[in-house]
Structures are given as structure tokens and as C-alpha cells.
Amino acid sequence: MGRAIKRGEDICAEYIITSILLGNNSRLMESISIILAKNKINYDLLIFLSQKYGVSEKLLGLLKAFIKLKRVREANDAIKILTNINVRGIAVDEEMIKEKMELYHAY
Numbered sequence: 001m002g003r004a005i006k007r008g009e010d011i012c013a014e015y016i017i018t019s020i021l022l023g024n025n026s027r028l029m030e031s032i033s034i035i036l037a038k039n040k041i042n043y044d045l046l047i048f049l050s051q052k053y054g055v056s057e058k059l060l061g062l063l064k065a066f067i068k069l070k071r072v073r074e075a076n077d078a079i080k081i082l083t084n085i086n087v088r089g090i091a092v093d094e095e096m097i098k099e100k101m102e103l104y105h106a107y
Contacts, residue, residue, distance in 0.1 A: 012042075012045075013035050013036075013039040013040075013041055014041065014042055014045045014046045014049055015049070016035060017032050017035055017036070017041075017046060017049075017059075018046070018049040018050060018053055018055065020032055021050065021053070021055035021058045021059060021062075022053055022055060029058075029062070029092075030093075030096055030097055030100045031100070032062050032066075033062065033065065033066045033069070033070075033097045033100065033101055033106065034100060034101060034104045034106045036063075036066055036070075036072070036075065037066070037070050037072075037101060037106035037107055038104075038106055041074065041075075043074045043075065043077065043078040044078075046059065046078065047059075047078055047081055047082060050082075051085075056082055056085075056087040057087055057088055057089055057090050058090055059082065060079065060082045060083070060087050060088070060089030060090075061089035061090035061091060061092045062092055062097075063075055063078055063079050063082070063089075064079060064089055064092075065092045065094045065097050066097070067079060068094065069094075069097065069098055069101055069107050070101070070106070070107040
């Protein structure tokens with residue numbers, strides 16, 4: 001995303017999620033719900049980054065599936081914001097996300 005990362009340097013979850021959304025690896029996409037569940041997320045930053053890098057549709061689809069499994073008020077607010085700015089979410093495999101979240105005890 002434009003900057004080299006040094007070994008041992010902390011990276012915020014929002015950058016990791018955005019990087020995953022930029023790629024086309026479905027296994028990594030499934031991990032986003034686990035990252036969301038197990039970390040304190042700044043959803044405003046996540047929305048900003050998704051808009052900046054053009055991955056808001058992917059983010060909205062994943063957030064909609066995530067919120068069905070784990071009720072997080074901030075995630076619900078993020079869904080409302082993305083919907084209000086006319087983002088259309090993509091379809092995601094909710095069953096696979098549920099399986100991964102169960103596997104990693106994320107809900």
C-alpha cells in the first residue's frame with residue numbers, strides 16, 4: 001500500500017484488512033471476519049481506506065455477513081455509513097465465514 005514494513009513493526013488491523021481486500025485470495029478474505037472479531041477496529045479509518053483504494057463493495061459485503069454472526073455496534077454503524085454513500089455490497093459465502101469464525105473461536 002505504498003510503504004515498506006520493517007520487521008517487528010506493528011501494523012494496524014485496518015491496513016491489513018484493506019490489503020486483503022485489494023487482493024483476490026478467497027482464503028485471506030475469509031480471515032477478515034476473524035480479524036474484525038478479535039481486534040479493536042477503527043471503522044471510520046477502515047471505511048476511509050476502503051473508499052480510497054476502491055474496495056468498499058467488498059468491505060460492505062463482508063461486514064453484512066460478519067454482523068449476522070457477531071453483533072458489533074460499530075460494524076453496524078459502518079454498514080449504515082457505506083449504505084448511505086450508495087455502496088453496493090458484493091455477495092459473500094456466509095457459511096464459509098461462519099465456519100472460519102467457529103474454527104478460530106471468533107464469536
